Amino acid sequence: AQKITQTQPGMFVQEKEAVTLDCTYDTSDPSYGLFWYKQPSSGEMIFLIYQGSYDQQNATEGRYSLNFQKARKSANLVISASQLGDSAMYFCAMREISSSGNTGKLIFGQGTTLQVKP
């Protein structure tokens, strides 16, 4: 069965420093997608970055980058130059990519609460 593990319940980082949020996954499917979402206190899940299992390069989106190590089944999120507004809950998620196309079923981890200190 698919599973996402986030082992850091809470993290602190100093403003302007970089931080890495850990994510490991388990799947027997060769095709899958990995996502990171940010959830502020408002509740909305905000998409940050996506990595496909066949993508050769690590995904980057502005200050966000995904350190994808396929053999280790890890997909860590790196946030560079942290800002106070980055304080939120962060979720790693995975989705199978079936032959019938993408589905809406994401498997989420337990999340990591990030607090950015001024």
Place this chain on the structure above:
Amino acid sequence: DAGVTQSPTHLIKTRGQQVTLRCSPKSGHDTVSWYQQALGQGPQFIFQYYEEEERQRGNFPDRFSGHQFPNYSSELNVNALLLGDSALYLCASSLAGGTGELFFGEGSRLTVL
């Protein structure tokens, strides 16, 4: 461009009651998925609707049901509410055949007393 909108934002029910939550997908999207997020947990997939049919379902009892309308909006119904149904219910929309990126609403926070 309107994003995903959900209503109501907050509601309180008592055990045994029934609740209906509503979702309007992002403009241009045709697929709606529902998730339940208990406090301090990651979201859990309930089901997905496309072309007015339930296409995929997570591990939730039949008390949880849904509907999708011709305009792609969707409802989530929960019958015979239990205390354990207290959670944030998130709706996500996507475009079938697209990249599969999900856009989430801000959720409906349900409290069951």
